[in-house]
Amino acid sequence: MSEQKLVLSDPATGKQCELPVRKGTHGPAVADIGSLYREHAMFTYDPGFVSTASCRSDITYIDGNQGILLYRGYPIEQLAEKSNFIEVAYLLLYGELPTQTQLDTFNHSIRYHTMIHESLRDFFRGFHYDAHPMAMLTGVVGSLSAFYNAAQDTRNKDDQEIFAHRMIAKIPTIAACAYKHSIGQPFVYPRNDLDYASNLLHMLFAVPAETYEVDPVAAQALDMLFILHADHEQNASTSTVRLAGSSGTNPYAAISAGVACLWGPAHGGANEAVLNMLEQIGDVKQIPQYIAKAKDKNDAFRLMGFGHRVYKNYDPRATVIRGMCHKILQRLGKENDPLFELALELEQIALNDEYFKEKKLYPNVDFYSGIIYKALGLPTNMFTVMFAIARTVGWVAHWIEMTNDPEQRIGRPRQIYTGAAQRDYLDPAQRD
Ligand code: ACO
Numbered sequence: 001m002s003e004q005k006l007v008l009s010d011p012a013t014g015k016q017c018e019l020p021v022r023k024g025t026h027g028p029a030v031a032d033i034g035s036l037y038r039e040h041a042m043f044t045y046d047p048g049f050v051s052t053a054s055c056r057s058d059i060t061y062i063d064g065n066q067g068i069l070l071y072r073g074y075p076i077e078q079l080a081e082k083s084n085f086i087e088v089a090y091l092l093l094y095g096e097l098p099t100q101t102q103l104d105t106f107n108h109s110i111r112y113h114t115m116i117h118e119s120l121r122d123f124f125r126g127f128h129y130d131a132h133p134m135a136m137l138t139g140v141v142g143s144l145s146a147f148y149n150a151a152q153d154t155r156n157k158d159d160q161e162i163f164a165h166r167m168i169a170k171i172p173t174i175a176a177c178a179y180k181h182s183i184g185q186p187f188v189y190p191r192n193d194l195d196y197a198s199n200l201l202h203m204l205f206a207v208p209a210e211t212y213e214v215d216p217v218a219a220q221a222l223d224m225l226f227i228l229h230a231d232h233e234q235n236a237s238t239s240t241v242r243l244a245g246s247s248g249t250n251p252y253a254a255i256s257a258g259v260a261c262l263w264g265p266a267h268g269g270a271n272e273a274v275l276n277m278l279e280q281i282g283d284v285k286q287i288p289q290y291i292a293k294a295k296d297k298n299d300a301f302r303l304m305g306f307g308h309r310v311y312k313n314y315d316p317r318a319t320v321i322r323g324m325c326h327k328i329l330q331r332l333g334k335e336n337d338p339l340f341e342l343a344l345e346l347e348q349i350a351l352n353d354e355y356f357k358e359k360k361l362y363p364n365v366d367f368y369s370g371i372i373y374k375a376l377g378l379p380t381n382m383f384t385v386m387f388a389i390a391r392t393v394g395w396v397a398h399w400i401e402m403t404n405d406p407e408q409r410i411g412r413p414r415q416i417y418t419g420a421a422q423r424d425y426l427d428p429a430q431r432d
Helices: 035-039 076-083 087-096 100-112 120-125 133-147 157-183 196-205 214-229 236-245 250-260 270-280 284-295 315-329 338-351 352-360 366-375 381-405
Strands: 005-009 014-023 060-063 068-071
Touching: 014 035, 014 236, 035 100, 035 284, 035 366, 060 133, 060 270, 068 076, 068 087, 068 196, 076 214, 076 315, 087 100, 087 214, 100 157, 100 250, 120 133, 120 157, 120 250, 133 157, 133 250, 133 381, 157 196, 157 236, 196 214, 214 270, 214 315, 236 250, 270 284, 270 381, 284 338, 315 338, 315 366, 338 352, 366 381
Parallel strands: none
Antiparallel strands: 005 014, 060 068
């Protein structure tokens, strides 16, 4: 049987080029353009990488038209209902669901690595009290590279594993320190007898002057949000980690690049932007005015939490969070939250509006996550930090996959040069 090929012809020369077509487990056919420049002196142009696969990956699959998200083949809905974040982290890192013994060993290792070096804690004191927690997270995660640098061999499997465990274990501790610094409270040490989400809540909300009891409902909600946010294939921040890591840089520095990218409002910063938008809208009566602004080409306003590069259908994570939002608010006694009511109404109006229907703009994961974070008592500027904690697992899994990929090379896109044509330098007196 002949191998499928994509044939392109150059109208100028009439020369044809044959590109091999690759196929993954799921998803569309992919033309392999790797030889295009070498053999035909031609590049492809794809701003925003809309039609470009940057790598092969076994980790996560998204079908944006059907609204399907699979971690290592398992549907996100099943994992959200039956699994927990630590088990999902194991699955993403190692490729299979763990046996009980594997899970216990992994869980123990993550709990064991939660503390950060005392000198690293001192770094926070250098930040101004009103620094954004994402700014602190970016800086301090990058600074981990100064503590774990010596003899780091990025291709050594043991070094990779210890990096993965440290990164996943320490990111909640760093995140909690950023929060405590911003509100002027003392840092709280991790408690290794608590599960991942409960320990984070303890580090965020406990104070030395009082006994703090972790609310199991809050911990369960957080754990589920972390499962939903853990990975999302080659999104902007994960691609950033891969690109930074492709140079062979220290892996903690590569993760810090991912944190910086996630911060933007078009990516992980959207959960913060959604809450700000809902507060700005303020009342159901104002919704039509804001829908009109979102549709106006001359207005920069966008409906935050709507639209996605890949999903042209309901984001499956948004469906799970929406259902959870009702339950959590009820169990926390906040079911009449006006922001949630406003969000539901906004969602209905947008979903029935021709503009949003035609452009296939559906609510994404961030439309509801902020409402839950708010109900848990987190300030708006911590929402993206919570996202970063969960996504760290995905970043680490992708960094390991990239580093071990025999096809891996330094990432180096090309460009269409549109600047001045070659010209000669003139002395200042000759320029007018
Ligand atoms: N409100 C109003 N119009 C929108 C929105 C929106 N939220 N999103 C897209 N559009 C319109 C665009 O104006 C554009 O219209 P046009 O074709 O007439 O020019 C069209 O829909 C396509 O939008 P693009 O920006 O080209 O789509 P892209 O795939 O590049 O961007 C993105 C996707 C960034 C998510 C975009 O939908 C957006 O800005 N949404 C709001 C921010 C947000 O919620 N981000 C979180 C994404 S999920 C995550 O990262 C975890």
